[in-house]
Amino acid sequence: MRPAATEKTCASERLRRGRILPWLLLWTGCAAPDAKEEAMDPGRSAARENPVRELDTAPGWRSLGPSVQGRELRIMDLSRGEFGIYWIGSIHGNETEGHSLLPELLPEWTRSARESGIALRICEDMNPDGSAARRRGNASGVDLNRNWPAKNYRPGGGRGSEAWSEPETQAVGRDMAAFEPDLVIVFHSTWRGPFVNFDGPAQAFAKAWVDAAKTTDPRWKVVPSMGYPTPGSMGSYFGVDRNIPILTVELRRDENSDKAFKALVAGFAALVHEIQKQLLATSGS
Ligand SMILES: [Zn+2]
Numbered sequence: 001m002r003p004a005a006t007e008k009t010c011a012s013e014r015l016r017r018g019r020i021l022p023w024l025l026l027w028t029g030c031a032a033p034d035a036k037e038e039a040m041d042p043g044r045s046a047a048r049e050n051p052v053r054e055l056d057t058a059p060g061w062r063s064l065g066p067s068v069q070g071r072e073l074r075i076m077d078l079s080r081g082e083f084g085i086y087w088i089g090s091i092h093g094n095e096t097e098g099h100s101l102l103p104e105l106l107p108e109w110t111r112s113a114r115e116s117g118i119a120l121r122i123c124e125d126m127n128p129d130g131s132a133a134r135r136r137g138n139a140s141g142v143d144l145n146r147n148w149p150a151k152n153y154r155p156g157g158g159r160g161s162e163a164w165s166e167p168e169t170q171a172v173g174r175d176m177a178a179f180e181p182d183l184v185i186v187f188h189s190t191w192r193g194p195f196v197n198f199d200g201p202a203q204a205f206a207k208a209w210v211d212a213a214k215t216t217d218p219r220w221k222v223v224p225s226m227g228y229p230t231p232g233s234m235g236s237y238f239g240v241d242r243n244i245p246i247l248t249v250e251l252r253r254d255e256n257s258d259k260a261f262k263a264l265v266a267g268f269a270a271l272v273h274e275i276q277k278q279l280l281a282t283s284g285s
Pocket residue numbers: 092095187188189
């Protein structure tokens with residue numbers, strides 16, 4: 001629930017239409033019954049109404065709870081607004097290129113988001129145990145991008161004993177349900193990068209990002225399909241099942257960070273512009 005919910009425009013209502021029922025269903029009989037209370041928590045709302053003052057210091061970060069090994073899962077609200085972006089800095093522990101750039105990226109993104117009425121929430125690293133060990137899965141060996149209750153989820157095989165079996169996916173899933181994102185973005189990296197993959201109605205967002213990123217690095221491209229099955233992934237769960245736009249941003253593995261930084265700043269600015277364009281196109285109706 002966004003603080004400005006009572007002032008929500010016709011445009012954002014339209015953009016968000018169809019989400020309410022899925023989000024309610026999401027928490028019916030699930031492992032996180034306190035999600036509604038968290039969404040209604042005035043303290044949580046107040047945090048979103050107050051812009052982060054010191055972006056590169058600890059006070060802005062809040063803990064969602066511990067990982068398997070007790071490391072904090074941290075989030076920060078960088079800006080507030082009617083269109084909500086939930087950004088995950090890292091999910092696979094051996095793909096931390098994007099996450100390691102966050103200290104430099106956050107001030108840039110915050111400026112763009114605040115000027116544009118976008119609520120931007122960052123989850124710094126939803127797999128801190130994996131990052132510490134440079135390992136894809138969490139400390140229990142579960143791939144946190146295969147542990148979501150998508151229709152294509154199947155237990156076992158590194159996907160967990162059941163969907164949301166892991167404290168990391170439970171905590172982030174609960175927080176995302178409270179935040180009700182209009183767009184989800186997750187950083188990864190691969191030797192095939194850099195590219196943007198998308199699920200759900202996110203093609204225009206992916207194209208805007210890539211067109212801008214290409215001006216800094218011509219290798220950027222849109223890859224509509226990863227080319228292999230991703231059961232229980234965030235893309236399957238949010239994009240395919242719930243029609244919530246999600247971008248999977250695949251940076252080039254072990255790449256020069258200056259190059260990635262420029263592309264990520266340009267990509268985000270273009271994304272913000274595209275969001276404004278879509279909001280304008282649906283306003284006044
Ligand atoms: Zn990955």
